[in-house]
Amino acid sequence: PSFSENKLHIYKYDGVILTGLPEKGLNRAGIRISSRVKIRGLGTNQYLLQLDSPQLQQLNGIWPKDPFSSLRQLTAKLTPHLTTPVKFEYNNGRVGNIFAPESLPEDLLNIHKGIMNMLQITMKKSQNFYDLQERGKNIRAVAATTIVLKPTALGAIIQEARVRELHQFTPFHELDGTVQLEARQSLILEKITSQQTEQTPEMSKRGSLHYRSVNTVLQQPFQLLKDQNLVKQVTNILNHMAQHNVQEVQIDAPNRLMQLVQLLRIAPYRAFGQEILQLPQINRHRLSRKLVLLAYGSMVFRQCAEKSTCPDDLLKPIHDLLIDASNRPLDEDIVLGLKAIGNAGQPASIKNIMKLLPGFGTAATNLPLKVRVDAILALRNIARKDPRIIGLRAEGLQEILMTRPAPDLRKTDSRNIRRILSKFINWKELPEEKPLASAYLKLFGQELAFVQLRKDDIDGLQQSTSDQVNKYVQQLRGGVSFRPSKALVAAEMRHVVPTAIGLPMELGITLAAVAMSKKTLSDQVPRSEEEQRSRLPNRASYRTCAEATKLGLKACVAARMENALSIRHSPLYRLIGEHSLNVSIAPADSAPDIEKIVLEIQAGSKASSKIIRLSDKQSLPRSVPDSNQQLTLMQQRDQRYLISKLGAPLLVVLLRSRRTDGRQQGYQLTGYGRMSSRLPRVHLRVVELNESSECIAENDTVRTFDEVELRSSLPNRCYHVLTQDCSETPNFILLMRRAKTNERLKEIKLVLARNNTSIEAIPTLRGIKLLVNEIERDPAKPIEELRDIVAIRQRDTGIILEAPSININQLYFDGIRVQIVLDQMIKKTCGICGCNDGEKKMIMPNHEEVSNAERLFESWTYPGQSCNDDCTVRSEFVQLGKVIEFEGVESNCYSVEPVQRCLEGCSPLETRSQIVNFHCVPASKCVVLMY
Numbered sequence: 001p002s003f004s005e006n007k008l009h010i011y012k013y014d015g016v017i018l019t020g021l022p023e024k025g026l027n028r029a030g031i032r033i034s035s036r037v038k039i040r041g042l043g044t045n046q047y048l049l050q051l052d053s054p055q056l057q058q059l060n061g062i063w064p065k066d067p068f069s070s071l072r073q074l075t076a077k078l079t080p081h082l083t084t085p086v087k088f089e090y091n092n093g094r095v096g097n098i099f100a101p102e103s104l105p106e107d108l109l110n111i112h113k114g115i116m117n118m119l120q121i122t123m124k125k126s127q128n129f130y131d132l133q134e135r136g137k138n139i140r141a142v143a144a145t146t147i148v149l150k151p152t153a154l155g156a157i158i159q160e161a162r163v164r165e166l167h168q169f170t171p172f173h174e175l176d177g178t179v180q181l182e183a184r185q186s187l188i189l190e191k192i193t194s195q196q197t198e199q200t201p202e203m204s205k206r207g208s209l210h211y212r213s214v215n216t217v218l219q220q221p222f223q224l225l226k227d228q229n230l231v232k233q234v235t236n237i238l239n240h241m242a243q244h245n246v247q248e249v250q251i252d253a254p255n256r257l258m259q260l261v262q263l264l265r266i267a268p269y270r271a272f273g274q275e276i277l278q279l280p281q282i283n284r285h286r287l288s289r290k291l292v293l294l295a296y297g298s299m300v301f302r303q304c305a306e307k308s309t310c311p312d313d314l315l316k317p318i319h320d321l322l323i324d325a326s327n328r329p330l331d332e333d334i335v336l337g338l339k340a341i342g343n344a345g346q347p348a349s350i351k352n353i354m355k356l357l358p359g360f361g362t363a364a365t366n367l368p369l370k371v372r373v374d375a376i377l378a379l380r381n382i383a384r385k386d387p388r389i390i391g392l393r394a395e396g397l398q399e400i401l402m403t404r405p406a407p408d409l410r411k412t413d414s415r416n417i418r419r420i421l422s423k424f425i426n427w428k429e430l431p432e433e434k435p436l437a438s439a440y441l442k443l444f445g446q447e448l449a450f451v452q453l454r455k456d457d458i459d460g461l462q463q464s465t466s467d468q469v470n471k472y473v474q475q476l477r478g479g480v481s482f483r484p485s486k487a488l489v490a491a492e493m494r495h496v497v498p499t500a501i502g503l504p505m506e507l508g509i510t511l512a513a514v515a516m517s518k519k520t521l522s523d524q525v526p527r528s529e530e531e532q533r534s535r536l537p538n539r540a541s542y543r544t545c546a547e548a549t550k551l552g553l554k555a556c557v558a559a560r561m562e563n564a565l566s567i568r569h570s571p572l573y574r575l576i577g578e579h580s581l582n583v584s585i586a587p588a589d590s591a592p593d594i595e596k597i598v599l600e601i602q603a604g605s606k607a608s609s610k611i612i613r614l615s616d617k618q619s620l621p622r623s624v625p626d627s628n629q630q631l632t633l634m635q636q637r638d639q640r641y642l643i644s645k646l647g648a649p650l651l652v653v654l655l656r657s658r659r660t661d662g663r664q665q666g667y668q669l670t671g672y673g674r675m676s677s678r679l680p681r682v683h684l685r686v687v688e689l690n691e692s693s694e695c696i697a698e699n700d701t702v703r704t705f706d707e708v709e710l711r712s713s714l715p716n717r718c719y720h721v722l723t724q725d726c727s728e729t730p731n732f733i734l735l736m737r738r739a740k741t742n743e744r745l746k747e748i749k750l751v752l753a754r755n756n757t758s759i760e761a762i763p764t765l766r767g768i769k770l771l772v773n774e775i776e777r778d779p780a781k782p783i784e785e786l787r788d789i790v791a792i793r794q795r796d797t798g799i800i801l802e803a804p805s806i807n808i809n810q811l812y813f814d815g816i817r818v819q820i821v822l823d824q825m826i827k828k829t830c831g832i833c834g835c836n837d838g839e840k841k842m843i844m845p846n847h848e849e850v851s852n853a854e855r856l857f858e859s860w861t862y863p864g865q866s867c868n869d870d871c872t873v874r875s876e877f878v879q880l881g882k883v884i885e886f887e888g889v890e891s892n893c894y895s896v897e898p899v900q901r902c903l904e905g906c907s908p909l910e911t912r913s914q915i916v917n918f919h920c921v922p923a924s925k926c927v928v929l930m931y
Contacts, residue, residue, distance in 0.1 A: 001093050001121060001149055001156040005041030008195035009157075013037045013051070013115060015185035015501040020063065022180050023567060028063040031056065031071075033501070035082070037115060037187065040195045042087065045096075048200065049112060050085040054078075081108045086116075087203055093121035099203040107504075110211045114502030117209055118161040118187050121147060140168045140178075143500060150189075161187040165500045172571040179572065183499040211498040231275045234263050238281040277317050290336055293318065294447055297343030301381065310346045318344060322352050334371055338378040339447050345381025347389040353378050416751045416758060417730055420721075420862060537577060538565040550665045550688070551657045552594030558582045593660045600654040610652040612668055612689055612826065612838035647674060656689060658823070664693050693809070693825065695723055695833035697736060697746070697818040702853075704834035705822075708842065710853040714738040715912075718871035719749065719862040723820060723833035729753070731806040734831075735862060736818060739763055740870070745815045750801065754789055761799060763815030768799050832860050855914075858900050867906040875900050883923050891920040 003009055013035050020028035035054035041047055056075045057068035084104045089096030095116050100109055148160040163185050168178040237260045241253065282292050297318060304310035322337030334356070341349045356367060356375040382389060496504045545556040563577035587594075602610040650673045656666030665688070672683040696703045702710040705723075714720070717738055724733040731753045739745035739762070750759040760771040770779045770792070777783050779792050779799050786792065790803045798814025804823065812819040822829065827837040835843055842850050844859035863874030875898035883890050895916045902908045 001119075001158050002154070003039055003041055003047055003090070003157070004154060004192070005043070006195065007041070008193050009039045010190045010193065011037040011039070012188045012190050013185070015111075015114070015183075017181065017183050017499060017501055017503060017505075018059065018063065019181045020179070021567075022178070024064065025062060026567075027061065028059060030059045031503070032059070032068050033111065036190075042200070045089055045091045046087060047090050048085050048087050049116060051082050051112075054082045078108065081105060082111065085201065086112045087200070088116055090119065093119070095120050095209050098206050098208060100206045101201050101203055104206075106206075106212050109206060110213075110498070110502035110504075112502070113209055113211060114185065114500055115187065117500065118145070118147075118163060118185065119158060120209060138170055138173065139497070140170075141497070142166050157189070157192075158187070159189050163500045167497070167499070167505055170572065174570050174572070181499070181505050183501050183505075185501050211502065211504075213496070213504060230263060230266075231279070234260065235279060235281070237263070238279065242281060293321070293336055293340045294343055297340035300344040300346065304344075304346060310344075310348060312348070315341075315344065315346060315348055319349065319352055326356065329367070331368060331371055334367070335374050338371075338374045342374075342378035342381055343447055345385055347382055347386055350379070350382060350389055416756050417733055417753050420733055420735075420751065536566060537562040547588045549588055550667065551597060551655070552588050552659070554586050554588040556584045556586075558584075594657045595660055596658040598654070598656050598658070600656075601651070603651045605648070607649045607652045607671075610654060611649065611670060612654065647672060654689070656826075664826070665689055689838060693822045693836065695820050697722060697832075698816060699744070702832055704832070705829065705836040706834045706838055706840055708834060708840050710832070710842070710856065712853040712857045714743075714746070714857075716871060716873060718864060718873060720857055721831040721860040721862065722748070722818065723822075723829050723831040725806070725825070725828065726830040726835075727825075727828045732803070732808065734811070734820060737870075739815065746813075746818060748813050748818055750790075750811065752789065752803075752806065754806070755785070757785065757789065759786075759790065759801070761813045767797060768794075768813065768815065770799065832856060861900065864903055867903055872903050872906040873900045874903060880918060884920070886920040890923045892923050893918040893920040895919075 013033075015033045016030060017032075018028050018030035020026060033054060033056055036052040038050045038052055039047055054075065056071040056078065058071050059066065059068045081104055084101060086104070086109070087099040089098075098109075098113065098116070100112070143163065143165040146160075146162045147158060149156040150159040163183075165183040167181040167183075169180070170178040237256055241256055241260075244253075277292065277296060281288075283289050300310065300314050300318075303314065318337055318340040321333060322341060325333030325337055338353065338356070341353065353375050357372060358365075499505050539560075539562050541558070541560040543556065543558040545554060547554045558581075560580045561577065563575065563579075564573040567573055600610060649670045651669075651671035653669040653671075654666065655669075656664055658664050668687050668689055670685045670687075672685075674681040693705060695705050700711055700713045702712075702722075704710065714737060717740065719735040719737045722734045722736040725731045733751045735749040735751065737747050737749075739747050742763070745763045747760065747762045749761075752758070758771075758773055760774075762769040762771070768779070770777050772783055772785055779794055783792065789805065790801055792799060792801050794800075795812070796814070798812055798817070801811040801813075802808065803811075807823045807825050809821040809823040810819075811821075820833070822836065825836055827835060829836040830843065830845070835841070842853065842856045844850050844856065846859075850856050850859065858875065861873070861875065862871065864871030877898055878895050878901065880893040883892060885891070886893070896919050897916055899914055899916055
């Protein structure tokens with residue numbers, strides 16, 4: 001086909017795009033473009049295409065009953081662009097290069113290309129049909145083109161051209177039951193006339209028939225916004241949402257949220273920085289202020305990505321924030337300013353950052369270490385843009401930042417506790433628990449949100465919310481119900497493909513919260529009256545309840561659904577409609593009362609530190625030495641298997657409850673992940689936690705906090721550490737030894753850090769003898785020295801001590817049985833009773849695991865000082881009594897772990913053999929044993 005170079009060809013053009021479900025009588029939305037199209041020749045194989053009197057119409061109603069309505073404002077706005085002439089090359093039915101003025105936007109030029117695409121004819125004489133198939137997961141598309149040619153003496157003329165294109169989206173890969181987009185366009189020749197000479201505007205080459213899009217295309221169907229102040233529009237929407245969505249989310253909230261998103265997308269950067277950032281609605285809440293400022297930094301990064309320098313006025317808001325926060329100083333605002341500047345990543349910010357680094361500015365002297373680290377991290381995006389601006393030398397910087405006096409983790413005011421701890425060989429400190437917790441969300445190098453919690457933050461939060469928490473606890477006791485619908489969230493997922501008309505088809509899955517929607521099925525899927533009776537909504541409802549006895553709660557879930565399954569039975573139609581979910585929580589009928597529920601979450605490299613139980617296999621009993629070694633090997637094998645297959649855990653969540661009877665129980669969720677491979681693997685393990693926080697010593701048996709059963713007699717009158725507070729500041733030590741009058745009975749001694757208090761309980765023929773600071777006291781009478789510390793009362797033949805201020809819930813002693821119940825001491829104890837961490841292990845003072853109970857008891861023995869003491873043994877390293885030949889060299893050998901021996905000058909009552917490891921050195925070398 002061809003066009004006469006001296007003739008004007010006038011066509012009638014009509015293009016329609018419709019989206020919706022395929023059934024008739026349902027709602028569809030779409031747009032129609034109708035116009036006359038003039039094509040005239042310019043010279044050899046060059047032609048000019050121009051639209052005349054274009055009209056735009058929209059449909060938002062029931063198809064096919066409702067008519068299109070005119071879009072007068074949009075037509076008036078786009079007509080100057082749509083009527084802009086476009087030049088194209090055309091030879092033997094093929095469209096070549098396309099030329100258009102620079103002022104014609106790319107997205108509107110695509111409409112012209114869609115019309116010219118109907119003129120493109122590529123066919124073979126031997127083939128009438130062409131099949132094209134593009135493989136995809138959730139989107140299918142097909143297009144059909146019909147062209148009618150009229151032969152003339154000068155060649156064929158395109159008499160009529162029609163295109164029908166269909167795109168189908170199915171989220172579940174089913175063959176039917178899809179959302180579809182249908183595009184139709186037609187070009188019908190009306191007449192051919194003589195052309196008049198017209199001036200052609202200056203044009204430049206704009207590519208070929210391939211559609212092009214620009215990054216500025218809006219991610220939402222656009223509306224014509226009223227011409228009013230942008231900041232005023234943003235303010236009005238924020239005020240309306242704040243006033244009408246506090247108690248209950250309104251049905252128009254999603255639409256208003258998307259209007260706000262659209263306004264912010266078209267906001268000029270300078271208006272955003274200078275006016276919108278100052279809105280009180282944004283600065284009223286800390287979280288919204290953080291999110292907006294971090295987003296502003298990311299926006300600056302994108303705006304200036306291709307520029308060598310970034311305008312000062314764009315950086316001024318975040319520079320001013322950092323300068324103002326540094327002058328006060330306000331650590332939280334300094335960190336926020338640094339993170340926003342880090343997101344912006346511009347070299348012009350270096351000077352402001354360097355002032356906060358040690359050695360470069362006086363402000364750094366009084367700043368916390370974390371703030372200085374954030375200052376260094378803010379340089380990363382700048383270094384990515386231009387590594388030569390960052391001329392920071394690293395020598396000594398780490399030392400400057402990290403040099404701090406090491407804290408005394410065993411700090412305590414108790415002389416008695418310090419004296420006891422100093423007697424244990426190879427005592428190792430527990431690692432410090434850092435008071436700072438932080439989390440952040442980062443995407444593509446840009447920080448989207450962050451939160452930091454210091455101890456003072458937590459204390460302040462606890463103080464400010466205690467009344468509110470008590471209110472919720474009272475509500476929980478009476479039963480509460482809630483709907484998961486209060487959060488207002490927006491998220492988008494978009495997939496854009498071109499259509500025959502030139503307008504892009506965008507699959508935009510937008511979540512603009514409201515789960516608690518007021519819409520009914522008729523709003524979602526409108527239908528004609530004649531079909532209403534046959535298309536009633538498919539309704540279903542159910543209610544189920546379950547008890548979580550470990551948390552003392554009963555939860556009931558009631559769900560109600562109305563969907564479109566009556567129209568078509570497919571997964572997509574199951575989603576269309578109204579879905580409500582109500583959850584009610586009340587105390588469980590059969591469970592004991594719960595005093596407290598604690599939720600702990602640890603992510604990242606330190607997640608493994610929160611693990612209480614590795615696997616259910618570790619709940620097996622340990623009663624005899626032979627099984628101890630076997631079970632230890634089993635635990636190590638399980639742990640090695642998990643680590644080798646899944647790596648260290650990335651997330652540990654502990655949900656525990658404390659009952660009124662002192663028992664703690666709950667659940668542990670451990671998350672493992674392997675992200676290095678192309679297909680990430682995530683593995684979740686959930687185990688039960690049944691913790692009593694209780695240790696019992698009776699006769700020759702000790703049952704630890706972690707339910708390990710140990711059998712060992714007390715061979716002497718030495719004190720053994722039954723359990724002690726091994727936190728950063730220890731509050732107590734509980735010692736136990738064999739009674740003097742009867743080897744089958746025991747004595748205990750409780751040493752308290754507060755006021756250097758010691759309490760001893762000794763069995764006698766008349767009952768339990770009580771000594772407070774070595775002075776005998778009557779347990780039936782109040783003891784002034786113990787007021788506000790320990791409460792003591794008699795029960796049957798024994799006594800009960802209660803010290804809740806130092807987490808001793810109850811200590812019972814009757815000479816035969818010692819029973820201690822602790823509160824909130826998970827992983828904070830050590831001694832014969834164990835670490836209270838769910839691990840079935842026997843741990844010595846040096847944190848090493850031992851395989852038999854006797855060795856454990858020896859390691860926790862408090863040594864004597866002289867033969868006049870009740871205890872006449874101590875642990876020490878020993879030398880083998882003779883020189884041996886080791887590896888061809890005469891050598892002296894020394895034990896690598898201490899063993900119990902009589903004090904010098906004391907006579908042994910019996911001798912016991914013990915297997916220990918030795919280290920040998922040449923006899924010519926001098927070795928000094930450290931005790």
